[in-house]
Amino acid sequence: MPTARFQIGDTVMGRWPGSNLYYEVKVLSYDNKTRLYTVIYKDGTELELKESDITSLTVFKQGVTRSRSRSRSRSPGRPRRSRSRSPARTPRRSSSRTTDVHKEKLKEALEVRLTPVEKTETESENQAGGRYNLRRRKDQGDGKTVELEQKTETETLLRTKPPTASAIKTTDLEFGGRVGVFFLMFLLPVAVLALLILCGQKDASLQSFPLELPALESLWDCQVFGIVLLWLLFQAVLSLLPVGKLVEGMPLKNGKTLKYRINGFYALLLTAVAVGVAMYQEVDLSYIHAHFLQFYTSALLIVTLLSIYLFIRSRWASEDELAPGGNSGYIIYDFFMGRELNPRIKNLDIKFFCEMRPGLMGWVLINFVMLQAEMKHQNLENPSPAMLLVNIFQLLWVVDGFWHEEKLLTMMDIVYDGFGFMLTFGDLAFVPFTFTCQAYYLVSHPNELSAFWIITLIIMNGVGYYIFRKANSQKFAFRKNPSDPAVSHLKTIPTATGESLIVSGLWGWVRHPNYLGDIIMGLAWSLPCGFNHLIPYFYLIYLITLLVHRNARDEHQCRKKYGSAWDEYCKAVPFRIFPGIY
8 A cells, every 4th residue: 555755734836727736735645446645735725646746845946946936838929728716716826027127027916915714713713824814715706806916035925916805695584584583582581571570479489370461561660761862872982982992803804994982991980980989979889770671661761772773774874784694685584683794883882882881791780780789679788699699700701801902893693693683782781681580689688608608609600700701811812912922832723725623632621611611600690599580590500501502513514614624623512512522
């Protein structure tokens, strides 16, 4: 049986099929039956080459020293024949006639318009590529971009025809398509309302159904609606303050980048100061607890109005401003998913603002209000240990989110999803009114904790936070600079896109260690409520369901994008979220 001349991992020179042009490639595998090498070019193209089409770097450099060019020689008057060539690339001969000609060609090659590849959810979680991905996405077959690489004197200049940005038509409908999202738009608001009613009543058992629903007129209060509007306006003003750094987001389809003001942590501090001033002025914050259902219905009305506005304004958005996930052509589906990717009013990016500011700030404020309400209703001089743990644990999560706010710009919600009813409802209604259900529950259902349970819960939340933060920091550092000493030791699997998948450390333990850490923290948030009712565990159940569904989306996108490399990765890291289980 013939042996392979080149080993896996070797960097060699490979001839592009149908031409005499050689490029630097990396050997991925060798098939003894076909005697073909699978190699990957620098632009992410993965091909199978014969051994005769591959030469070592040493031999190639010796040949280059003699010829000074990799371009095929031909008679000056001989017309160029049509040859097979790299998709989206047109080889150019290295000029050796005059310095002026060489400079002119170099200038022409550098005047290429590069269209960035959109990052998918998968890239936000698993990949370790650069922040600006200019490599062609081979597995998705768009063929729209090339990577402009620095060339040595022995390399051929590359150029491409400027691509035209166009909207990607949504064909894979999620959440059950048009019928599914239609029912979700009605079921989600009703489910949250039922959750709040259960948490607030004495009998929080699921057996208490059917619920005693309040009168419809009691769910509306103009004053409450005004307070919610003022809250949104206050947070919007804070987000526009010229404090914090100004960063660029991921490149858009048209090659442009949007600027974002990263000042969430400062806004959190200013919000805390504002709450302190309100308490000093003897503002009764327990008003929020007493009118909690009215606050929810007011937020729901704002969500509906904002979603309608976003959908209408998207009709005038250009094609390259539309989101790939909400451009199906079906009104109901696109209204739910969101058509426009980055709707903006002047300097205010509506999606980026709503993603964290009103909801997460409101989450912390509502928790604090519930702490005060517990002391008032239970006649306590100090808040209970259970209420304190819930407040501290969740405050840590929110502070961490604002401290690392910049990393939100690489997440799927920002780079892929449109801003429609789904995200608007999630940001402005679901997060602040369901993530606070543990604190809201404890106001009416106190639970005593022993010292053992207090210590156990602190350790559990600490372990979950460590896994969550370590995994995210490791991923972000590797994506930013794979040569960073903190992550350079990690083992990776190369892919046809030119990026790598981490297969060691926390990311070699499970495919989504950050999900695992998040779930452990979610359990630590729910356990202080005891085991009398299932309602306080709603957040944990929701979180597991959400992350399992998101993992399924990851798997689908990864398999399309990475191909055989993803199969290899799945063999190396068999468990998705829970080690030994799933």
